[in-house]
Amino acid sequence: MKIAIISNLYPPYYLGGYEILCAQVCEELSKRGLEIVVLTSQHGTEQECIENQGFQIHRKLELYIPFTQAAKLMRRQRLRTSKHNYSTTKKFLNTEKPDIVFVWSQLRLTLGSARAAQDLKIPVVYTFNDYHISGYSPSVFSLKLRPLVRFFLDNILFRQITLHGLDLRYTTCISHTVKDTLIKKHVPIQNSRIINQGIPIERFPQKKRQNINLKPKLLYVGQLHEYKGVHTIIAALAILKNLNLELSIVGDGPQDYKDRLRNEAKNLDVKFLGKIPHEKIPEIYRNHDIFIFPSIWPEPYGLTHIEAMASGTIVISTNDGGHGEFLEHHENSYIFAKDNPGDLADKITEVIDNPKLTTKIISNARKIVEEKLTIHAYTTQLHDFLHACQTKR
Incomplete structure (x- = not known):
């Protein structure tokens, strides 16, 4: 054919x-x-x-x-x-x-x-x-x-x-x-x-290290638009200032929104990495502990969620959209209320404070990708x- x-x-x-x-x-x-x-x-x-x-x-x-x-x-x-x-x-x-x-x-x-x-x-x-x-x-x-x-x-x-x-x-x-x-x-x-x-799962091997570091490394991958809710992560980091968190933001978008994010991230450990070639993204996932997806609109699906799940990086996400059709709270991810920095801060704390549950969730997430995604x-x-x-x- x-x-x-x-x-x-x-x-x-x-x-x-x-x-x-x-x-x-x-x-x-x-x-x-x-x-x-x-x-x-x-x-x-x-x-x-x-x-x-x-x-x-x-x-x-x-x-x-x-x-x-x-x-x-x-x-x-x-x-x-x-x-x-x-x-x-x-x-x-x-x-x-x-x-x-x-x-x-x-x-x-x-x-x-x-x-x-x-x-x-x-x-x-x-x-x-x-x-x-x-x-x-x-x-x-x-x-x-x-x-x-x-x-x-x-x-x-x-x-x-x-x-x-x-x-x-x-x-x-x-x-x-x-x-x-x-x-x-x-x-x-x-x-x-x-x-x-x-996803081509062979490109996203699961990292061996499962325990969260003393300085947890957070990650966002995606476009930088207000409806993607990236500002929610920065606001949550401000709430958790005493936890010594580090955030990497991968992606690009309108200059005015990027300027807003940079301004709100002052005095926080936030790295703006820009747009990265897709072939380098698997390593980015493996080098971070927590992937956060804070979108405040109904996303069509969730490619980045699946990539993070395959990589052994714990997912904290909203679920208002197509990604909510495969994400389950405390089963393969942590779910927080959209546009709610306080709830996101609570979920980040829960991930760090519950290593056994987090390990189980990481294992479940990899399994669902292997079997279905x-x-x-x-x-x-x-x-x-x-x-x-x-x-x-």
């Missing part, structure tokens, strides 16, 4: 877990003997090119606005980009002749590529690992002036840049949270299959789903 992967970005250029997972799945499917070809944007190269990472990666598509700029609606620009990506994808698919098209993130890519595959009557499967696709939902009818204008634009003049006419019968979602949220946002995926993400298990389910969708068409 030949699979054409379509994604807005592809490593080494990526925003986060969505694109990294796409590359990992491509590698796994290729190892299983499937023929893989990738069509993605020029982001990072700013010119058309073809690369080879064991299979061909064609960087030919356009983004309607670069990721270096703040997102805007820009209907006319979206339409122009959609037409470009439609024609580019049509030529690509006519040349490659895949058996199935597997669509990943279309954020800022527009739906032109997906429409080209659909018009060529090639089976199209989508995987939704975040909420971006809801940005293409057409505005709903309202008698108020502005919503009425948006409804007219989305449903009459600019139908092509919305979900109108897109066949979404064959989709997967990374969590129930993603599926339920997208349905509420008028994305018609009622029959979408839930397939939980996994590996890239092998994830890819197996995707492969079966892709094959089933191909035979149904």
Whole structure:
């Protein structure tokens, strides 16, 4: 079976877990003997090119606005980009002749590529690992002036840049949270299959040392936005100033939020490590005692949780989102109330004061990753789903 992967970005250029997972799945499917070809944007190269990472990666598509700029609606620009990506994808698919098209993130890519595959009557499967696709939902009818204008634009003049006419019968979602949220946002995926993400566990060997050091080393890995709640960790550290804690923050984000974090972290032992190449992340986990995930919005899933769990690093996290579907308090993690520094401080103290329970939790966490949350298990389910969708068409 030949699979054409379509994604807005592809490593080494990526925003986060969505694109990294796409590359990992491509590698796994290729190892299983499937023929893989990738069509993605020029982001990072700013010119058309073809690369080879064991299979061909064609960087030919356009983004309607670069990721270096703040997102805007820009209907006319979206339409122009959609037409470009439609024609580019049509030529690509006519040349490659895949058996199935597997669509990943279309954020800022527009739906032109997906429409080209659909018009060529090639089976199209989508995987939704975040909420971006809801940005293409057409505005709903309202008698108020502005919503009425948006409804007219989305449903009459600019139908092509919305979900109108897109066949979404064959989709997967990374969590129930993603599926339920997208349905509420008028994305018609009622029959979408839930397939939980996994990691290449061999890249995250469990550290031998289990005991917490005299100077516990805390870790955050992720984007630096206010909704990620990183300020909650710093506030908890201020409460626990007498415990001699050390915090490493890995990631990047808007300068104003980074400035806020640095200001709040004055007189605390906090290291801002910036964005670190993904291949170096496993060592980062093993060199820390506690991984903290303080997000204050419903996360689609929890890649970093799984990586930390595999590495033998205890997880303290909120559970409002997809990550709450596999985290269990006192079983494989510690759970604290979102945006609550006091509760987080209590959980950090509990981890340090209860080494036996912490050791049991670390063992349970590694076990659940080994049994259910590996890239092998994830890819197996995707492969079966892709094959089933191909035979149904």
